[in-house]
Amino acid sequence: MTLQNIRLISGSHLIGQVTYFCTSMSTAENSILGLKMPTDPRWADLASISLQEILTDHAFCEQKAATTCISLISRYADKPDLVNALSPVVTEEWGHFRMVWAEMKKRGYTLGRQRKDEYVNLLMEREPKQERGAPDERLLHRLLIMALIEARSCERFRLLHENLEDPALRDFYYKFMVSEAGHYRLMIDIAGLYFPADRVRETWAWWLKTEEDVLQHLTPRGDRMH
Ligand SMILES: [Fe+2]
Ligand SMILES: [Fe+2]
Numbered sequence: 001m002t003l004q005n006i007r008l009i010s011g012s013h014l015i016g017q018v019t020y021f022c023t024s025m026s027t028a029e030n031s032i033l034g035l036k037m038p039t040d041p042r043w044a045d046l047a048s049i050s051l052q053e054i055l056t057d058h059a060f061c062e063q064k065a066a067t068t069c070i071s072l073i074s075r076y077a078d079k080p081d082l083v084n085a086l087s088p089v090v091t092e093e094w095g096h097f098r099m100v101w102a103e104m105k106k107r108g109y110t111l112g113r114q115r116k117d118e119y120v121n122l123l124m125e126r127e128p129k130q131e132r133g134a135p136d137e138r139l140l141h142r143l144l145i146m147a148l149i150e151a152r153s154c155e156r157f158r159l160l161h162e163n164l165e166d167p168a169l170r171d172f173y174y175k176f177m178v179s180e181a182g183h184y185r186l187m188i189d190i191a192g193l194y195f196p197a198d199r200v201r202e203t204w205a206w207w208l209k210t211e212e213d214v215l216q217h218l219t220p221r222g223d224r225m226h
Contacts, residue, residue, distance in 0.1 A: 035151055036212035039220060043156070044163035046222025052104070053223035056112040059100040061153065061225050064117070065183075066093035068146060076139060085190050089183060096176065103172060119226035120149060122214045136194065143191040144200075144207045149226070150184035152211070156225055 047054040069090045076082050104111065127141045157177035161170050191200045218226075 034208070035148075035155060036208050037215050039152075039155055039159060041159060041163065043220040043222065044159040046220065047160060048164055048222075050222045052107070052109045052112070054225065055100055055104050055107075055109060057115055057223060057225050059097055059104065059111060060114045061117070061149075062093050062097040062100060063114075064120075065146075065149075066090050066097065068142075069093065072139075072142065079194070081193050082190055085186065085193075089186065092179060092183075096179065099172075099175075115224070117224075117226060119152075119214065119218060119224075120145075122217070123148065123211065126210045126214065140191055140195050140200070140203055141207075143187045144204055147184045147187035147191075147204070148207055148211050150180045150187060152226060154180040154184060 066089075069086045073083050073086050073090070101111065123145050127138075127145070154177050157173045157180060160173040161177055164170050164173070188200065188204065191204075195203075
């Protein structure tokens with residue numbers, strides 16, 4: 001596979017595909033791309049009650065997404081296809097941070113401090129230890145962890161889009177839902193550039209089960225995106 005084969009699907013022409021993915025996740029247990037455990041829909045109600053908190057957490061999620069892409073580019077600077085694919089994502093994620101911050105300013109909110117992301121920390125802890133010393137194995141896991149975070153974010157943005165009362169906020173979250181779905185597919189496609197398809201598929205399936213287990217140990221909080 002070459003970079004030209006990567007499906008850069010953040011454009012609006014793929015909204016139908018993305019919407020299909022996001023709306024089918026609750027029943028997609030057998031899909032290679034489907035999250036195993038749907039978020040409790042009541043989470044969106046909790047989030048609407050603590051809007052400033054959820055926006056702050058969201059802003060920092062976007063900042064961390066940009067930072068993680070930059071660190072992967074630095075770590076794997078010898079892989080030009082990876083650098084080419086991730087460079088525009090840095091710009092998009094930082095653009096997302098700015099969108100969230102603009103929304104907060106409009107509402108008279110301050111940014112607040114960065115919060116501990118328990119979900120992401122628990123996922124990172126599950127990375128197989130025996131593979132941590134091998135840079136290429138780490139790359140596979142890091143790309144798939146990023147794909148999981150993007151997929152779960154997409155699902156939560158869909159819940160906000162569908163359940164919030166404010167039409168402007170519903171539109172706001174729709175844009176994030178589409179963009180993060182594109183990123184999630186992109187991370188898996190980048191993994192396919194460097195690892196055999198079977199290996200990517202098996203490792204992705206393992207991460208989907210692992211993510212389900214992690215979520216079962218977390219209580220959904222209205223002040224957290226994850
Ligand atoms: Fe983003
Ligand atoms: Fe993203």
